[in-house]
Amino acid sequence: MKISIATVFDELYTPFLQTSLVKRAQERDFVSISTLNFFDCAEPKKRIDAPTFGPGSGMLIKPEVVACAVDTLEKKNGPAFKIFFSPQGKKLTQPLLKEIARKATEKGHLMLLPARYEGMDARVEKEYADEIVSVGDFVLMGGDIPAMMLLEGMLRFIPGVVGKQESVDADSFTGPFVDYPEFTEPVEWHGMKVPEVIRSGNHKAIDDWRSNEAAKKSVLSHFSWLKSYALTQEQKHKAAEHIPPHYVVLMHGDVLVGPDNRPGTTSLMSIDIHDIARSSSTYGIKNFFISTPLKDQQAVAQHFLSFWQKGSGIEYNKQRHSALNRVCVSNSLDEVVAEITKKEGKSPLLLATSARHVGGDKEISYYDQDRVWSEQRPVLIVLGTGSGLAPDVVDRCDYMLGPIQGFTDFNHLSVRSAAAAIFDRWLGINERYGKTLSVD
Numbered sequence: 141m142k143i144s145i146a147t148v149f150d151e152l153y154t155p156f157l158q159t160s161l162v163k164r165a166q167e168r169d170f171v172s173i174s175t176l177n178f179f180d181c182a183e184p185k186k187r188i189d190a191p192t193f194g195p196g197s198g199m200l201i202k203p204e205v206v207a208c209a210v211d212t213l214e215k216k217n218g219p220a221f222k223i224f225f226s227p228q229g230k231k232l233t234q235p236l237l238k239e240i241a242r243k244a245t246e247k248g249h250l251m252l253l254p255a256r257y258e259g260m261d262a263r264v265e266k267e268y269a270d271e272i273v274s275v276g277d278f279v280l281m282g283g284d285i286p287a288m289m290l291l292e293g294m295l296r297f298i299p300g301v302v303g304k305q306e307s308v309d310a311d312s313f314t315g316p317f318v319d320y321p322e323f324t325e326p327v328e329w330h331g332m333k334v335p336e337v338i339r340s341g342n343h344k345a346i347d348d349w350r351s352n353e354a355a356k357k358s359v360l361s362h363f364s365w366l367k368s369y370a371l372t373q374e375q376k377h378k379a380a381e382h383i384p385p386h387y388v389v390l391m392h393g394d395v396l397v398g399p400d401n402r403p404g405t406t407s408l409m410s411i412d413i414h415d416i417a418r419s420s421s422t423y424g425i426k427n428f429f430i431s432t433p434l435k436d437q438q439a440v441a442q443h444f445l446s447f448w449q450k451g452s453g454i455e456y457n458k459q460r461h462s463a464l465n466r467v468c469v470s471n472s473l474d475e476v477v478a479e480i481t482k483k484e485g486k487s488p489l490l491l492a493t494s495a496r497h498v499g500g501d502k503e504i505s506y507y508d509q510d511r512v513w514s515e516q517r518p519v520l521i522v523l524g525t526g527s528g529l530a531p532d533v534v535d536r537c538d539y540m541l542g543p544i545q546g547f548t549d550f551n552h553l554s555v556r557s558a559a560a561a562i563f564d565r566w567l568g569i570n571e572r573y574g575k576t577l578s579v580d
């Protein structure tokens with residue numbers, strides 16, 4: 141494959157192209173890489189950039205300079221798959237790199253066009269770009285480091301460039317799980333020993349240990365990636381082993397009620413019990429507790445549940461029975477916490493929910509699973525009814541999830557709808573990778 145780079149600073153590429161595996165890839169004729177300076181596309185002593193139109197300062201690379209670079213390089217190396225760089229581009233990921241490697245190989249010529257200054261005239265990307273790539277949500281001074289990053293990542297997918305192609309296939313972000321931890325000599329360093337099992341010579345035990353560690357690391361540190369992957373049933377179960385046990389409680393006591401929002405009690409609704417139970421089953425929540433101090437409300441709940449848990453509901457609808465079988469009725473939050481502690485041998489972290497932002501250190505987002513899960517304790521999601529959880533309950537919670545909201549001012553979700561959204565954001569899979577990803 142031919143690779144050409146049009147840049148303002150071609151001198152940056154000299155050491156890069158003459159070092160390590162990038163150098164070897166060229167020596168072994170897997171790729172041939174050349175650079176073109178944008179200044180070679182301007183008349184001598186003429187500028188390659190011009191000020192942006194409108195208020196605001198900044199210089200942009202002129203469109204005719206980019207056009208000249210594209211024409212020159214395509215005349216030399218043939219039609220190219222052309223990549224521009226921008227912080228606003230498509231995020232560079234392992235699947236995107238793989239796809240770029242495939243498209244570039246097909247075309248036989250990959251052209252990289254990193255910008256400098258404030259970038260390029262917006263029309264050139266429209267005219268030429270097959271892909272616009274960002275290396276992250278931050279702004280660099282230029283696209284040369286991003287171009288080198290893309291090259292390093294993409295070349296690993298060209299067969300022969302790295303020694304063992306199998307190691308590329310097992311790399312982090314190639315599948316749902318990141319790579320497992322690896323160790324070398326000495327066996328003991330700074331008081332830390334290399335795990336016995338991986339020095340045992342038992343290949344099966346080593347494979348099991350590795351896949352277990354990879355799944356654990358992915359759940360605890362890279363959950364956003366993992367949940368965006370199309371998982372097989374086996375991978376799903378493997379990941380689930382490392383998600384701490386989750387429980388949910390629907391508070392009908394210790395909630396704010398009435399026009400002056402005083403702590404009080406609310407009545408339960410069978411539709412909440414049904415729907416939250418089914419959502420709990422879907423997202424692997426072990427038990428759904430209904431907490432009410434009112435004996436008559438407890439009796440109503442027990443009567444309703446007895447049909448599904450012990451009565452003819454079992455045969456009537458087996459799926460519904462299995463969901464409602466995880467529902468328990470409880471007097472108070474204290475009783476729920478005690479029950480989970482008894483079951484798990486550890487007290488649960490309380491994760492409160494609210495329709496409003498409460499602010500402060502306790503408020504976390506739906507991307508903060510690592511913060512909660514690293515504590516290695518069961519998690520109890522606390523849902524309120526009425527006008528929300530009473531201040532005493534909020535105070536005793538360890539974390540508070542921000543509100544579920546849309547791009548409107550309407551803030552009146554039913555608790556069962558909010559519960560489904562909360563579970564999905566916190567524990568749900570939302571496939572993006574692992575299916576066919578196209579850069580077209």
Ligand SMILES: C[S@@+](CC[C@H](N)C(=O)[O-])C[C@H]1O[C@@H](n2cnc3c(N)ncnc32)[C@H](O)[C@@H]1O
Pocket residue numbers: 225226227228254255256257258259260273274275276277278279280281282283284286
């Ligand atoms: C100073 S930046 C221009 C940033 C632009 N004003 C914006 O906010 O989107 C100049 C050039 O650096 C490159 N660049 C900067 N940050 C980048 C990133 N995160 N990913 C890819 N390219 C980047 C791009 O080629 C960009 O046109």
